[in-house]
Amino acid sequence: MPTIRTVCAHDCPDMCSILAHVENGRVVRIEGDPDHPFTAGFACGKVNRDTDLVHSPERLTTPLRRSGPKGEGRFTPITWDAALDEIVSNWERVMAESGPLALLGYAYSAHQGQINRGLTNGLFHALGCSRLRGGTVCDSCADAAWAVTVGDIGGADPQSVHASDLIVSWSSDLHATNVHLWAAIEKRRAAGVKLVVIDPRRTRSARVADLWLPIRIGTDSALALGVMHILVRDGRLDRDYLARHTLGFDQVEREVLPRFTPEATAAITGLPLADIETLANWYGAAKTSFIRIGFGLSRFTDGGQNLRTVALLPGVTGAYGRYGGGALLATAAGFELNYNALRKPSGPAETRTINHLKLGQALRELNDPPIRALFIAANNPAVTNPDTAGIRGGLARADLFTVVHDPFMTETAKFADIVLPATTYLETDDFYRAYGTYYMQYGQRAVQPQGEAWSNHRLTQTLAARMGLTDPVFQMSPPELVKELFRDATGAVTAFDPTALLDGKAVSVGPQGGQVFRTPSGKLEFYSATLAKQGLPPMPDWRPDPAHVGDDRLRLLTTPGYFQSHTAFSGNAFLREREGPPHAVLHPADAASRGLTDGQRVRLSNERGEVGLVLRVRDEIQPGVVLVPGQRPDSETAGGTVNMLCADDYTDMGEGATYQSTWLEVSAWT
Numbered sequence: 001m002p003t004i005r006t007v008c009a010h011d012c013p014d015m016c017s018i019l020a021h022v023e024n025g026r027v028v029r030i031e032g033d034p035d036h037p038f039t040a041g042f043a044c045g046k047v048n049r050d051t052d053l054v055h056s057p058e059r060l061t062t063p064l065r066r067s068g069p070k071g072e073g074r075f076t077p078i079t080w081d082a083a084l085d086e087i088v089s090n091w092e093r094v095m096a097e098s099g100p101l102a103l104l105g106y107a108y109s110a111h112q113g114q115i116n117r118g119l120t121n122g123l124f125h126a127l128g129c130s131r132l133r134g135g136t137v138c139d140s141c142a143d144a145a146w147a148v149t150v151g152d153i154g155g156a157d158p159q160s161v162h163a164s165d166l167i168v169s170w171s172s173d174l175h176a177t178n179v180h181l182w183a184a185i186e187k188r189r190a191a192g193v194k195l196v197v198i199d200p201r202r203t204r205s206a207r208v209a210d211l212w213l214p215i216r217i218g219t220d221s222a223l224a225l226g227v228m229h230i231l232v233r234d235g236r237l238d239r240d241y242l243a244r245h246t247l248g249f250d251q252v253e254r255e256v257l258p259r260f261t262p263e264a265t266a267a268i269t270g271l272p273l274a275d276i277e278t279l280a281n282w283y284g285a286a287k288t289s290f291i292r293i294g295f296g297l298s299r300f301t302d303g304g305q306n307l308r309t310v311a312l313l314p315g316v317t318g319a320y321g322r323y324g325g326g327a328l329l330a331t332a333a334g335f336e337l338n339y340n341a342l343r344k345p346s347g348p349a350e351t352r353t354i355n356h357l358k359l360g361q362a363l364r365e366l367n368d369p370p371i372r373a374l375f376i377a378a379n380n381p382a383v384t385n386p387d388t389a390g391i392r393g394g395l396a397r398a399d400l401f402t403v404v405h406d407p408f409m410t411e412t413a414k415f416a417d418i419v420l421p422a423t424t425y426l427e428t429d430d431f432y433r434a435y436g437t438y439y440m441q442y443g444q445r446a447v448q449p450q451g452e453a454w455s456n457h458r459l460t461q462t463l464a465a466r467m468g469l470t471d472p473v474f475q476m477s478p479p480e481l482v483k484e485l486f487r488d489a490t491g492a493v494t495a496f497d498p499t500a501l502l503d504g505k506a507v508s509v510g511p512q513g514g515q516v517f518r519t520p521s522g523k524l525e526f527y528s529a530t531l532a533k534q535g536l537p538p539m540p541d542w543r544p545d546p547a548h549v550g551d552d553r554l555r556l557l558t559t560p561g562y563f564q565s566h567t568a569f570s571g572n573a574f575l576r577e578r579e580g581p582p583h584a585v586l587h588p589a590d591a592a593s594r595g596l597t598d599g600q601r602v603r604l605s606n607e608r609g610e611v612g613l614v615l616r617v618r619d620e621i622q623p624g625v626v627l628v629p630g631q632r633p634d635s636e637t638a639g640g641t642v643n644m645l646c647a648d649d650y651t652d653m654g655e656g657a658t659y660q661s662t663w664l665e666v667s668a669w670t
């Protein structure tokens with residue numbers, strides 16, 4: 001039985017190396033690569049079942065042309081040739097009549113491969129089309145806040161936790177999104193190292209933590225400042241490190257910290273005073289404290305300020321200066337590959353950019369020219385974007401020609417004129433670099449494309465030829481494209497020969513010392529002149545969420561599901577069943593005050609719409625919060641998808657999404 005070493009391409013920080021066992025052209029078993037130090041021989045409970053995903057009876061097998069109203073999901077099979085003819089003739093017509101900006105095309109993050117994703121985006125750049133500013137529904141706020149504080153550089157290596165003497169999981173549900181870091185943490189805990197979990201929800205890791213702080217949503221910056229206040233009070237700062245490697249702490253100490261007394265911090269965060277003191281005591285005593293920062297704490301109005309303040313904390317004790325200490329948000333900036341070789345092979349230096357978060361508004365309102373043709377790969381914005389109803393309104397436009405390339409019939413694909421069957425990662429070659437570890441790796445396909453599925457790579461190159469593009473990347477094989485990614489690359493990746501990487505073994509570019517800062521000052525910036533220039537508070541602080549109008553409705557908390565971390569897993573019936581029906585979780589006190597009981601169908605509603613889910617009554621969240629795990633398509637819910645309730649407003653930094661600045665009411669579903 002052939003065994004293929006490849007890479008899990010799901011949108012997940014771990015980026016596991018996996019072994020796919022193949023029998024008679026089918027993937028029959030998947031396991032984690034035992035030779036990969038971080039994967040450590042196990043794949044997560046979701047990907048163990050990707051055999052079902054690849055061979056799912058729900059896979060699209062042929063190109064389809066819409067035969068019913070947009071959104072209804074009625075299609076007729078057509079040949080690839082007919083589909084490509086129709087796509088190219090529509091694109092040529094739209095571009096001739098309205099110019100290339102009338103076409104918006106993109107591939108997003110359901111497939112993490114640099115080739116399949118990058119080359120598709122390169123096609124539309126070379127054509128001079130409107131481009132998507134991706135990431136704004138996910139990480140752009142967090143990344144901007146990190147960059148302005150630490151710099152455009154990766155954080156601590158997750159493998160360095162073997163040298164950590166305190167581990168803090170801050171707004172990161174490790175069992176859902178970072179299981180291999182959890183495994184490394186468990187080893188440290190066996191050696192007596194304490195784990196603190198700061199999360200509004202009693203997650204699986206919170207249940208077993210040495211200290212769980214069920215923080216009020218959006219008050220993490222206040223907690224970080226409260227801890228700094230106690231460290232100053234108790235003389236537990238590393239003044240030498242602060243003087244040499246940070247900028248502006250003295251001003252923060254004078255002007256901000258006096259307001260964040262333990263009592264004030266407890267009142268803002270909803271945490272017991274004693275627990276705040278315990279956290280500060282442990283943090284002050286540690287030399288190599290490691291904070292895993294989750295993106296979730298950036299997804300509300302002041303999300304950038306919130307995340308930036310937490311990222312400053314390791315500077316106070318000097319933990320950033322020691323291997324094993326510091327903070328990890330993401331590692332992607334540690335791979336300085338020549339991405340533009342694929343993403344911008346030719347075309348204009350600048351073009352019209354559409355914020356992913358505002359896709360609905362752009363489809364409905366943009367003029368000069370309006371978007372008349374849309375191509376989407378590896379993305380399901382009709383479920384995952386905020387303002388989901390607005391997106392669907394735009395997708396329903398009769399004069400919009402939409403193409404969706406996906407392995408499954410998604411809610412978005414139901415609005416398409418042409419749907420094209422896409423391969424999964426197990427059916428295509430690609431090159432990967434992680435965003436939660438420092439590994440990069442070439443992954444071979446394990447089996448032939450199923451049905452008539454095509455990879456993004458094949459589709460892009462075919463469309464490029466038909467559209468008359470002659471850039472060499474549109475004729476190159478995946479191994480040749482890997483060489484392009486390394487041509488003119490900079491930084492740590494240049495230590496590797498791309499040809500040698502084609503054997504499929506993972507290599508690490510992980511830093512071995514303390515944190516390097518790439519801010520304008522070259523230091524950790526407690527005071528940011530960049531933020532001051534943008535009219536934002538230059539120093540860390542906290543204020544109540546200005547999006548809250550002061551009523552007593554419930555605050556929404558959306559998190560990844562343990563078996564449905566995002567919609568790319570919804571094509572797997574086994575995982576859907578493991579996750580259970582799409583549900584909302586209320587604290588018993590909130591359920592009782594509304595006369596609601598466990599298991600009944602409930603309506604989540606606000607001024608933007610309503611969604612029907614099953615109610616679970618649990619004390620895993622605090623009163624005042626409604627938790628909705630997983631992003632589930634309408635077909636599984638009693639009606640709608642939870643992101644319909646979220647506005648498309650911007651965060652304070654990075655023009656990101658404010659999913660957690662959503663207030664709503666829960667009532668019986670009638």
Ligand code: SF4
Nearest residue numbers: 008012015016044047
């Ligand atoms: S933990 Fe993440 S990277 Fe690893 S197998 Fe699961 S989804 Fe893939």
